Amino acid sequence: MKMNRRNLIMGSSALGLASAVQIVPGEAAPKAPRPSPAWDDGLAHPIPYKPQLGAGKERGLVLGGGGTYLLAWMVGYMHALKSRGVDLATSDITVGTSAGSFAGAALMGGYLWRLRTEFDVLAEFPKLFAELMPQTKPNVSQIRAAKMAVDARDAKPRTIQAIGHAAMAARNPDNLTSYPKAVERFIGATQWPSPKLYTTANDCYTGERVVVAQEDNIPINIACAASSSLPGALGPTFLKDRLCMDGGICQTSTHADVVAGVKRALIISLSDGGPDAITSGLRTSGMPNTLRKEVKDLQSGGTKVKLKVVGLLPGVTKVDSIVDPKWIAPLLKWGYERGLSDTDEMKAFWL
DSSP: OOOOHHHHHHOSOHHHHHHHOOOOTTSOOOOOOOOOOOOOOSOBOOSSOSSOTTTTOSEEEEEOOOHHHHHHHHHHHHHHHHHTTOOGGGOSEEEEOTHHHHHHHHHHTTOGGGSOSHHHHHHHHHHHHHHHSOOOOOOHHHHHHHHHHHHOOOOOHHHHHHHHHHHHHSOOSSTTTHHHHHHHHHHTOSSOOOTTEEEEEEETTTOOEEEEOGGGOOOHHHHHHHHTOOTTTSOOEEETTEEEEOTTSSSOSSOGGGGTTOSEEEEEESSOSSTHHHHTTOOSOOSOOOHHHHHHHHHHTTOEEEEEEOOSOTTOSOOSOTTOGGGHHHHHHHHHHHHHHTHHHHHHHHO
């Protein structure tokens, strides 16, 4: 029988707690045990992911998080490569985080190719992005949640839990219903697009890393909404009975370990994993980023890795907000140009 979150929290009665705690006269009473989830829904997966999902597969695609900024770039980049004969949808395993979950779902579901030219992309996507990331003045509870993520300096479970609790306490817009619907419009479907696609998130209550697959029977728009539920801005979003937040609120912004074992992997990341990403505005979490270690771990396992770091738009020294719609047009254009210039390199690596 499935249990909702309230039942899990309240499930230990006062009588049950009393019988579990032995109080010795003359000594301070020990703290009652903290309630914890007592179910296995198949969603929580430790880092690194075991067993290796990429074993025996040829191509792996890792799409990191980075808000509207990175999503627009990836859309432009993928369109340019497609126009030159490099279709990243031929990936045998794809993992998407936050913005990368949107790009992965649209890519693997064939939605990106419904737009005939790069001009169609430039005309249509800004309207969709505006619905996904509404710009409103944040309230105090939202500012608190966002600041806790930025100020975090470690990726311990208790740190992630604290951010998750702040995310749950933030008075965000009515995202429990409106945000997944906006995501559905962007992706073009609710049905999971491909068994080759995985999305990530983090459990707000437990701090666990969550990986969603087709077999979990979760609508793709819900999975992507959870993966991009940025603390203090969007969501959180329920995945089954777990209230989840952005997949980037942990030590990895790419979750490249999910494709471990694959023969070759393309990783697209907003930053290079260094500390400058925080000061330049390219990362919404102050936690150390394990991107460089993830690349080394893949390589040590025999995977040939191509890392594409997007970074700052030429002429820009700092990004004030990676979810600001103002980045849509310039990042679509820049991504498309990068895709054209990378064509020969990507043909050699991907085909």
